[in-house]
Amino acid sequence: KALRRMFSLLPWCPFPLTCMLVAFLICALARLLLGQTVHPVELKAQKNSEGLLERQRSNSIEEVVGMAQSSCCSEDAIEVDEEKLDSFTLLSISGHFMAQVAVLLSLCELPVALSGIEFIHCVVVLAIIQVEMILTKLWCKLAARILSQESGFAVVACAPWNDFMLWPNMLTWCKSHGFFLFIYYAWTIFWYESYVNMNLAGPLSSCEWPLAASASVVGLTTGLLNHGMVNGLRNGAMSSVFYCTIAVMFSISNSILPVTAVHCAFYFRERHASATSAAYGHPAFLAILVTNTACMYVMCEVASCFLRPALPLPTTQQTPVFSISSPYSIFAFISLLLDCARLLVLTARYMRKKQGGKMLAGSAATNSGYEPLDGN
Numbered sequence: 001k002a003l004r005r006m007f008s009l010l011p012w013c014p015f016p017l018t019c020m021l022v023a024f025l026i027c028a029l030a031r032l033l034l035g036q037t038v039h040p041v042e043l044k045a046q047k048n049s050e051g052l053l054e055r056q057r058s059n060s061i062e063e064v065v066g067m068a069q070s071s072c073c074s075e076d077a078i079e080v081d082e083e084k085l086d087s088f089t090l091l092s093i094s095g096h097f098m099a100q101v102a103v104l105l106s107l108c109e110l111p112v113a114l115s116g117i118e119f120i121h122c123v124v125v126l127a128i129i130q131v132e133m134i135l136t137k138l139w140c141k142l143a144a145r146i147l148s149q150e151s152g153f154a155v156v157a158c159a160p161w162n163d164f165m166l167w168p169n170m171l172t173w174c175k176s177h178g179f180f181l182f183i184y185y186a187w188t189i190f191w192y193e194s195y196v197n198m199n200l201a202g203p204l205s206s207c208e209w210p211l212a213a214s215a216s217v218v219g220l221t222t223g224l225l226n227h228g229m230v231n232g233l234r235n236g237a238m239s240s241v242f243y244c245t246i247a248v249m250f251s252i253s254n255s256i257l258p259v260t261a262v263h264c265a266f267y268f269r270e271r272h273a274s275a276t277s278a279a280y281g282h283p284a285f286l287a288i289l290v291t292n293t294a295c296m297y298v299m300c301e302v303a304s305c306f307l308r309p310a311l312p313l314p315t316t317q318q319t320p321v322f323s324i325s326s327p328y329s330i331f332a333f334i335s336l337l338l339d340c341a342r343l344l345v346l347t348a349r350y351m352r353k354k355q356g357g358k359m360l361a362g363s364a365a366t367n368s369g370y371e372p373l374d375g376n
Contacts, residue, residue, distance in 0.1 A: 010209055011208055012207075013204055013209065016204050020200065022098065023091075023095065023098070023222075024221065026094040027091050027225070030086075030087035030091065030230060031087050031229050034085070036087065037086045037088040037230055039088065039227070039231045084350065085347055087230035089346060091226055091227070091230050092192055093343055095192045095195035096188070096191040096192060096336075097336070099194035099198060099332075100333075100339070102198065102199055103194075103198075104322060104329055104333060104336065106320065106322070106329075107316050107317050108199065108202075108203075108314060108317075109314065109328070110328040111194075111197070111198055111254055111255050111314050112255060112257060112311075112328065113255055113310045113311050115310060117307070118253065118255050118257055118311075120307065121253040121255060121307060122258045124307065125252075125258045125259070125262050125300075125303075126265060128249075128296055128299045129265045129266070130165070131295070132295065132296055133164045133269070135291075136164065136292060137156070137161065139292075140156040140276070141156075141157040143279070143285075151282055152278035152279040152280075153278075153279050153284070153285075155278035156276050156279050159275040160275075162271070163271045163272055163274070163275035164272060168271065169268060170268055172271050173268040173270055174268075182268075185268075187335070189260055189263045189264055189267065190256065190260045191335060192263075193259050193260045194256050196218060196243060197247065197256060197259060200218050200221075201250050201251070202250070202254065202314030202315075203315070203316045204217065205251065205313055211248065211251055214247060215244045215247035218243055218244065218246075218247045219239075219240040219241065219242075219243040219244030219247065223236055223238075223240030223242065224239070241290065242266070245293055245300075246259050248297060251304075252303055253307070253311070254309045254313055254314060255310040258310075
């Protein structure tokens with residue numbers, strides 16, 4: 001009743017709510033046309049988890065840990081998948097488009113200051129992520145003492161501490177994938193975080209929504225509804241917690257760069273993902289994630305007591321005016337062109353692959369003595 005009463009008293013805020021509705025409809029259409037996908041980070045963790053638990057049955061813990069390190073860090077294991085058009089890609093690009101168009105139409109001003117205080121905010125939130133990684137290691141050590149070895153926590157407990165250090169994770173990712181891909185992924189994450197915080201979280205706070213309400217709505221719509229629609233319910237639930245945390249972190253600085261740094265840290269810490277993959281999906285590991293999230297909320301609250309925001313709270317303009325006069329609007333325009341080209345390339349690649357699959361199916365049917373009906 002208290003929750004229903006709180007939401008009934010919230011001011012009407014049309015711009016972010018409209019963006020949420022458009023994003024949900026795009027995700028629903030993408031799921032209908034392209035089917036469900038698996039988030040790249042989750043897919044990698046699942047593969048590592050299945051392989052490590054299988055090897056654990058016939059090897060010692062130390063040997064399994066060595067296999068985890070080699071599977072993460074060896075050059076033979078490095079796979080840079082070709083980007084393809086799927087429902088998760090459409091979720092990402094649609095967020096880019098809404099953020100870029102909002103900047104170009106002067107509905108929103110890109111919340112980037114490029115100042116010293118903004119840099120301090122980036123350092124602080126990355127330090128919070130580092131603490132979260134260390135807590136994961138400590139909680140897994142505790143779980144390994146309580147639970148059986150088959151749970152996978154023993155593998156995590158024996159993993160080297162370097163796998164739980166943020167800087168070695170970032171260096172390993174850059175070394176394996178290259179600086180160009182680092183910039184590319186950082187650029188895509190920047191624009192999706194711009195959508196989440198500039199289009200949603202910031203305007204809701206400007207409409208005098210309480211932080212608990214705005215962060216909850218952003219987390220539920222971006223995570224459970226959108227990511228859950230394209231990546232499945234479990235990923236949607238985990239994404240809800242993640243984007244609630246992101247919205248809280250954004251409220252400290254009112255800047256996109258710190259939350260982009262946090263998102264990049266989560267995306268690029270492959271050594272950490274490989275080290276924890278043996279326990280991935282275990283109920284106790286999900287409890288660890290929730291506990292770490294609560295700890296990050298507390299650390300964010302403490303940081304907000306000492307750090308002033310890098311920017312004023314973002315607001316939205318009611319009347320759209322197209323403009324590419326500022327450096328940020330020029331950046332948005334160039335990014336929009338790049339995303340349009342990216343979408344066209346991915347669509348052409350998807351259609352070519354789909355046509356090739358039909359031709360292959362038709363050839364197989366002809367060779368077996370049957371004619372395909374209507375190309376299906």
